[in-house]
Amino acid sequence: MDFTFTPEEEAFRKEVAAFLEKEVPQEYREKRLTFFDMSAQHDWIQVHRAMAEKLGAKGWLSRHWPREYGGQDASPFYRLILREELSRYHSPGYDSIGAGIVAPALLLKGSEEQKKQHLPGIASGKVIWCETLSEPGHGSDLASIEVFAREDADCFTINGQKIWTTNGHFADWNALVVRTDREVTPKYRGLTFFLVDMKTPGITVNPVINIAGHHEFNEVFFDDVRVPKENIVGGLNKGFYVVMSLLDYERTSDTAYAVAGTYLEDLAEYARDNNLLNPIMVNRLAQLRADCEVARLLHYRVTWMQSRGTVPNYESAMSKMYGFELLQRVSEFGMELLGQYSQLTGESARVPMYGRIPSCYLRSFGHSLEQGTSEIDRDVIAQRGLGLPRLR
Numbered sequence: 001m002d003f004t005f006t007p008e009e010e011a012f013r014k015e016v017a018a019f020l021e022k023e024v025p026q027e028y029r030e031k032r033l034t035f036f037d038m039s040a041q042h043d044w045i046q047v048h049r050a051m052a053e054k055l056g057a058k059g060w061l062s063r064h065w066p067r068e069y070g071g072q073d074a075s076p077f078y079r080l081i082l083r084e085e086l087s088r089y090h091s092p093g094y095d096s097i098g099a100g101i102v103a104p105a106l107l108l109k110g111s112e113e114q115k116k117q118h119l120p121g122i123a124s125g126k127v128i129w130c131e132t133l134s135e136p137g138h139g140s141d142l143a144s145i146e147v148f149a150r151e152d153a154d155c156f157t158i159n160g161q162k163i164w165t166t167n168g169h170f171a172d173w174n175a176l177v178v179r180t181d182r183e184v185t186p187k188y189r190g191l192t193f194f195l196v197d198m199k200t201p202g203i204t205v206n207p208v209i210n211i212a213g214h215h216e217f218n219e220v221f222f223d224d225v226r227v228p229k230e231n232i233v234g235g236l237n238k239g240f241y242v243v244m245s246l247l248d249y250e251r252t253s254d255t256a257y258a259v260a261g262t263y264l265e266d267l268a269e270y271a272r273d274n275n276l277l278n279p280i281m282v283n284r285l286a287q288l289r290a291d292c293e294v295a296r297l298l299h300y301r302v303t304w305m306q307s308r309g310t311v312p313n314y315e316s317a318m319s320k321m322y323g324f325e326l327l328q329r330v331s332e333f334g335m336e337l338l339g340q341y342s343q344l345t346g347e348s349a350r351v352p353m354y355g356r357i358p359s360c361y362l363r364s365f366g367h368s369l370e371q372g373t374s375e376i377d378r379d380v381i382a383q384r385g386l387g388l389p390r391l392r
């Protein structure tokens, strides 16, 4: 067992750190924003896009892809190192939907034409993606998706509503899953995966403001939206298989453990500098630090499996569930540590840590829902990891 990074990987980490030291806007570093509360910044979309293009120009968003598609055949640990450093430097710029989910799904299931058309845009950081799976009535139960695409000569015409579409208000392209067969049983055999240009006539995006008061996700309406047949990924009525492999990547697309670790360090520093430490708080900090280490190693295991060409399944569910629930625990600890001061927001003169504490705490409720819920993750772990029967 070797837990060390190679000298080349260590050199890459230094190179990324030196770059971010220069490039990340001072305000983002000063406020120590996390990946999950950056959307509160008024200039977030512009900064996110600008940073994405800079990372793309360096070739860092695609370094772990095959050479024939613009990568360098590097190990996925390069992606992990990049994401750890982005988190440490409080930087936006990583499109976790485009680079984290759509690109691996296309590499696995896309046609040659689709790879050639879409991978360069993701690698360059110039094309930002959203993903529309969830509907008002169907989130965990994706097999029951109702938004319908009707076959129409060389196109499919799509009608219906999706919801919780992260980044839908500025994404260029959309990974969409809809029903194309209403009669078939089991129902999952009637779904198809489409790549959709967000500028296509008939798409309306309305904001949904999250519990922390930030605009992060949206509801998306499709009114007679015509999508060419060549935009189907994985074949007609085979969308569920694309989604299943995509979810294995989605569950590991965000390094929640890195965000939790950086946030915990910020809280420890604040507690030390402001005389908030007592034996109970120190004990809690130590426990959470150990939990961060567990979450980190779970994520490393998944990345190691990917580096060997295996697609992690219950291992991804374990890493996602543990990492995101840890982030919830760290956010809750922030509220406890600062006591009543933790509830002050950005407008107050006495607000600690730029008002991040309530913002991260409120946003953290979504962590056990986004990218599949913790309950579904536990089902995957029970069935695939422990071999237990399906009870629901």
Ligand SMILES: Cc1cc2nc3c(=O)[nH]c(=O)nc-3n(C[C@H](O)[C@H](O)[C@H](O)COP(=O)(O)OP(=O)(O)OC[C@H]3O[C@@H](n4cnc5c(N)ncnc54)[C@H](O)[C@@H]3O)c2cc1C
Residues within 6 Å of the ligand: 130, 131, 132, 133, 134, 135, 136, 137, 138, 139, 140, 141, 163, 164, 165, 166, 167, 217, 366, 367, 369, 370, 371, 372, 373, 374, 375, 376, 379, 392
């Ligand atoms: C911050 C955030 C960002 C998101 N971004 C996107 C996005 O970009 N694109 C997108 O398509 N979706 C997105 N989602 C939606 C997310 O994927 C869904 O919220 C999630 O899949 C759960 O679906 P639901 O909300 O319909 O809840 P439901 O599926 O209705 O579940 C409600 C509760 O019941 C539990 N439950 C459901 N089924 C079972 C079962 N079989 N066994 C045990 N418990 C069960 C769930 O765990 C949950 O606690 C986002 C959500 C959040 C919070």
